[in-house]
Amino acid sequence: xxxxxxxxxxxxxxxxxxxxxxxxxxxxxxxxxxxxxxxxxxxxxxxxxxxxxxxxxxxxxxxxxxxxxxxxxxxxxxxxxxxxxxxxxxxxxxxxxxxxxxxxxxxxxxxxxxxxxxxxxxxxxxxxxxxxxxxxxxxxxxxxxxxxxxxxxxxxxxxxxxxxxxxxxxxxxxxxxxxxxxxxxxxxxxxxxxxxxxxxxxxxxxxxxxxxxxxxxxxxxxxxxxxxxxxxxxxxxxxxxxxxxxxxxxxxxxxxxxxxxxxxxxxxxxxxxxxxxxxxxxxxxxxxxxxxxxxxxxxxxxxxxxxxxxxxxxxxxxxxxxxxxxxxxxxxxxxxxxxxxxxxxxxxxxxxxxxxxxxxxxxxxxxxxxxxxxxxxxxxxxxxxxxxxxxxxxxxxxxxxxxxxxxxxxxxxxxxxxxxxxxxxxxxxxxxxxxxxxxxxxxxxxxxxxxxxxxxxxxxxxxxxxxxxxxxxxxxxxxxxxxxxxx
Amino acid sequence: xxxxxxxxxxxxxxxxxxxxxxxxxxxxxxxxxxxxxxxxxxxxxxxxxxxxxxxxxxxxxxxxxxxxxxxxxxxxxxxxxxxxxxxxxxxxxxxxxxxxxxxxxxxxxxxxxxxxxxxxxxxxxxxxxxxxxxxxxxxxxxxxxxxxxxxxxxxxxxxxxxxxxxxxxxxxxxxxxxxxxxxxxxxxxxxxxxxxxxxxxxxxxxxxxxxxxxxxxxxxxxxxxxxxxxxxxxxxxxxxxxxxxxxxxxxxxxxxxxxxxxxxxxxxxxxxxxxxxxxxxxxxxxxxxx
Ligand SMILES: Cc1cc2nc3c(=O)[nH]c(=O)nc-3n(C[C@H](O)[C@H](O)[C@H](O)COP(=O)(O)OP(=O)(O)OC[C@H]3O[C@@H](n4cnc5c(N)ncnc54)[C@H](O)[C@@H]3O)c2cc1C
Ligand SMILES: Cc1cc2nc3c(=O)[nH]c(=O)nc-3n(C[C@H](O)[C@H](O)[C@H](O)COP(=O)(O)OP(=O)(O)OC[C@H]3O[C@@H](n4cnc5c(N)ncnc54)[C@H](O)[C@@H]3O)c2cc1C
Ligand code: SF4
Ligand code: SF4
Ligand code: FES
Numbered sequence: 001x002x003x004x005x006x007x008x009x010x011x012x013x014x015x016x017x018x019x020x021x022x023x024x025x026x027x028x029x030x031x032x033x034x035x036x037x038x039x040x041x042x043x044x045x046x047x048x049x050x051x052x053x054x055x056x057x058x059x060x061x062x063x064x065x066x067x068x069x070x071x072x073x074x075x076x077x078x079x080x081x082x083x084x085x086x087x088x089x090x091x092x093x094x095x096x097x098x099x100x101x102x103x104x105x106x107x108x109x110x111x112x113x114x115x116x117x118x119x120x121x122x123x124x125x126x127x128x129x130x131x132x133x134x135x136x137x138x139x140x141x142x143x144x145x146x147x148x149x150x151x152x153x154x155x156x157x158x159x160x161x162x163x164x165x166x167x168x169x170x171x172x173x174x175x176x177x178x179x180x181x182x183x184x185x186x187x188x189x190x191x192x193x194x195x196x197x198x199x200x201x202x203x204x205x206x207x208x209x210x211x212x213x214x215x216x217x218x219x220x221x222x223x224x225x226x227x228x229x230x231x232x233x234x235x236x237x238x239x240x241x242x243x244x245x246x247x248x249x250x251x252x253x254x255x256x257x258x259x260x261x262x263x264x265x266x267x268x269x270x271x272x273x274x275x276x277x278x279x280x281x282x283x284x285x286x287x288x289x290x291x292x293x294x295x296x297x298x299x300x301x302x303x304x305x306x307x308x309x310x311x312x313x314x315x316x317x318x319x320x321x322x323x324x325x326x327x328x329x330x331x332x333x334x335x336x337x338x339x340x341x342x343x344x345x346x347x348x349x350x351x352x353x354x355x356x357x358x359x360x361x362x363x364x365x366x367x368x369x370x371x372x373x374x375x376x377x378x379x380x381x382x383x384x385x386x387x388x389x390x391x392x393x394x395x396x397x398x399x400x401x402x403x404x405x406x407x408x409x410x411x412x413x414x415x416x417x418x419x420x421x422x423x424x425x426x427x428x429x430x431x432x433x434x435x436x437x438x439x440x441x442x443x444x445x446x447x448x449x450x451x452x453x454x455x456x457x458x459x460x461x462x463x464x465x466x467x468x469x470x471x472x473x474x475x476x477x478x479x480x481x482x483x484x485x486x487x
Numbered sequence: 488x489x490x491x492x493x494x495x496x497x498x499x500x501x502x503x504x505x506x507x508x509x510x511x512x513x514x515x516x517x518x519x520x521x522x523x524x525x526x527x528x529x530x531x532x533x534x535x536x537x538x539x540x541x542x543x544x545x546x547x548x549x550x551x552x553x554x555x556x557x558x559x560x561x562x563x564x565x566x567x568x569x570x571x572x573x574x575x576x577x578x579x580x581x582x583x584x585x586x587x588x589x590x591x592x593x594x595x596x597x598x599x600x601x602x603x604x605x606x607x608x609x610x611x612x613x614x615x616x617x618x619x620x621x622x623x624x625x626x627x628x629x630x631x632x633x634x635x636x637x638x639x640x641x642x643x644x645x646x647x648x649x650x651x652x653x654x655x656x657x658x659x660x661x662x663x664x665x666x667x668x669x670x671x672x673x674x675x676x677x678x679x680x681x682x683x684x685x686x687x688x689x690x691x692x693x694x695x696x697x698x699x700x701x702x703x704x705x706x707x708x709x710x711x712x713x714x715x716x717x718x719x720x721x722x723x724x725x726x727x728x729x730x731x732x733x734x735x736x737x738x739x740x741x742x743x744x745x746x747x748x749x750x751x752x753x754x755x756x757x758x759x760x761x762x763x764x765x766x767x768x769x770x771x772x773x774x775x776x777x
Contacts, residue, residue: 181573181704181706182704183524183531183570183571183573219571220571220572220573221510221573222573222574222576222706225514225574225575225576226510226511226514226573226574226575227510227513227514248706248707248708249707249708250708250709250710252710252713252720254720258720259713259714259715259720259739259743261742261743261745261746262746264711265709265710265711267708267709267710268703268709268710268711271703271704271708271709272703276530276531276703277528281750281754282750282753282754282760282763283528284528284530285528285529285530285555285556285754286530286531286703287747287750287751287754289746289747361739361742361743361745408707408708409707409725410706410707410725
């Protein structure tokens with residue numbers, strides 16, 4: 001083991017990736033993962049800092065130095081279990097967390113520009129566990145000793161928030177049912193994030209694991225329409241309910257021409273391709289327009305995913321149109337680099353003003369305006385202002401709008417008494433408790449569009465709070481009943 | 488899986504299915520629809536509830552074969568099952584006592600019209616129904632319409648029964664003869680609804696239409712079903728499917744319905760479909776274009 005001074009000289013181990021030209025035309029995963037050797041080399045650079053700043057950067061406080069030390073020792077399984085004390089979906093978070101602004105941003109090596117590849121290592125041990133050993137259920141701290149079997153708990157929405165809450169509640173012994181509107185569980189992990197970034201096999205594995213814990217999943221149920229929260233509680237006997245319905249409402253540009261044929265919201269485009277498997281049309285019955293020249297409006301993760309998907313479907317030319325500059329792009333750094341390597345072009349400081357359609361109703365071009373950055377706005381980013389007389393036309397035949405999502409309104413619209421903020425997000429306390437006595441909520445439906453790990457963390461906190469509530473109400477009642485019976 | 492309990496042919500290419508879907512049946516109201524998938528690889532398609540029985544836990548769907556998915560569904564029989572049924576979806580506008588209602592149904596649109604006018608009748612309204620189709624054998628659910636209307640008029644394009652011509656012409660005659668409905672409700676193909684609105688607009692009669700935009704999720708998540716109503720973009724699945732017909736941009740709707748024309752043709756033709764699937768196996772990325 002080299003000393004600290006020597007370790008400082010070691011380069012960061014970069015994860016092998018598919019060649020950009022090749023991967024731009026297939027849907028296989030881009031990043032190939034560490035080999036055990038690479039993982040151990042990279043883990044060897046970690047200083048095992050006593051004050052572990054990295055852990056504070058992680059929204060769920062994964063014990064980073066500890067799990068990395070286990071990798072150094074070659075105990076990959078132990079490392080996986082260590083992570084799972086805090087994060088039940090490490091194979092997913094290791095792939096999609098914005099590490100550069102979270103754990104890795106705080107790593108002491110970060111100052112030298114080469115933080116430990118925490119996400120890559122997390123992914124490595126989770127993949128190792130999945131391939132080499134059955135998942136061992138990590139224990140969840142319980143609020144009381146009562147037997148929980150037979151106490152029914154419902155989870156609405158099967159995104160990362162719902163999946164995490166369901167897993168923790170099931171591990172505590174509750175009878176958990178997950179309700180999902182779509183025909184397949186997973187939320188954004190299923191319909192949004194593409195195969196080349198998050199293979200669906202990993203998600204399927206997590207869902208199988210959930211089922212092995214006894215969790216029932218009922219798809220094709222839009223809670224609010226198919227059945228109300230009150231009915232789940234009063235008629236079907238769910239004693240507590242977690243709501244994780246996400247931010248699935250697409251924002252549109254509201255500019256002329258937006259309803260022309262060939263203008264998609266990113267949600268529709270990605271749903272057609274990921275959930276409905278339109279990339280395998282006609283074997284799968286859902287079609288998607290491919291287009292030759294594609295413009296994607298926006299520069300977040302959703303925009304990068306849409307642009308790279310368009311390329312993989314066979315578009316000749318794909319560009320990102322964004323009204324601010326490179327520094328403000330909200331997507332993960334790694335994915336911006338990936339997109340660039342694959343040949344996506346960037347029209348920065350440009351804002352669409354109208355979409356042109358031909359006489360056949362199809363998109364024929366998009367008129368944009370140049371922007372410059374003015375004073376910072378409420379988000380702290382410099383506000384883009386139009387440059388007068390700077391209009392130009394992009395020659396495109398497909399436009400994908402990826403400028404953000406609002407809270408999913410189906411459940412909230414149909415649940416009287418559930419307090420919402422002015423954006424339509426559910427209002428909760430720190431534990432996720434809502435204004436309805438038996439209802440908790442977490443994830444994007446509470447925070448607005450955020451991250452997988454934040455949604456997971458919210459699911460975990462709510463599960464713990466729901467357990468405490470059930471212990472002091474239903475389970476306390478049971479205990480009282482039992483002791484009376486004995487007496 | 489959602490078992491099919493009964494299936495029968497109402498007219499050439501038009502099937503009626505009774506499907507077990509207890510959760511949907513319990514909450515159904517006139518005007519609601521469901522999104523279904525026929526099988527594992529199927530697309531999600533919207534179908535209006537033609538009827539339901541909350542006690543039995545069943546819903547009734549009436550489907551016209553127009554393309555790949557509806558034809559696939561047409562091959563199903565009692566004992567088979569639908570892969571997915573999600574619903575009830577859409578806003579089901581409250582039905583009140585308002586006076587006289589004229590319900591106009593064209594083709595398979597008669598099926599979704601039926602529960603709506605039955606609702607109006609039950610609410611104590613005077614109901615005039617106009618049902619049309621290309622020819623007599625394609626006219627469906629006439630007996631059921633007769634049961635829940637005070638007056639029933641038929642029209643066929645070929646004159647094989649009822650008025651020789653369009654339902655909109657029957658409507659025009661009724662209005663000219665002095666009938667003054669509180670509302671006209673039209674459900675059918677886009678050109679039919681457009682024609683109805685051309686009759687009612689100059690006469691200032693409130694007109695509701697049920698739009699059949701292309702859909703994916705049916706829950707407001709994709710925006711694929713957007714339509715322009717009064718110059719504002721609305722999502723058909725959550726804001727509709729019923730809208731003020733006098734405000735709808737029908738030309739845009741018609742155009743948006745054409746978006747997958749070439750793929751639909753490919754999907755619906757068994758020979759071409761097989762060929763394309765085989766090509767697909769040989770490629771890493773599909774090379775077809777829409
Ligand atoms: C394309 C895309 C790429 C992204 N990339 C990243 C990334 O790289 N890294 C990252 O950290 N984050 C990323 N995000 C954000 C991240 O995916 C979300 O923050 C996260 O999924 C939120 O989880 P959630 O559980 O709150 O909701 P969701 O994942 O949105 O899941 C909500 C689920 O609830 C269901 N639902 C909604 N209403 C109802 C109802 N009434 N009844 C029943 N079910 C209902 C929905 O169908 C859905 O399945 C991305 C998002 C998108 C769209
Ligand atoms: C809210 C709603 C309720 C509906 N209710 C019924 C119903 O009760 N019974 C019924 O038979 N049909 C109904 N439809 C129409 C039905 O959904 C379509 O016929 C079906 O999706 C066509 O699928 P396909 O694969 O068979 O045909 P495709 O191959 O997809 O299309 C074949 C032809 O049908 C047209 N078409 C495709 N989708 C639609 C659509 N959504 N609406 C109208 N035309 C379409 C296409 O433009 C094309 O010309 C409804 C549509 C909506 C939006
Ligand atoms: S969960 Fe995400 S933020 Fe936390 S350590 Fe893992 S990769 Fe970093
Ligand atoms: S800050 Fe970096 S070097 Fe220190 S323990 Fe965390 S990962 Fe290791
Ligand atoms: S069908 Fe997706 S929003 Fe209406």
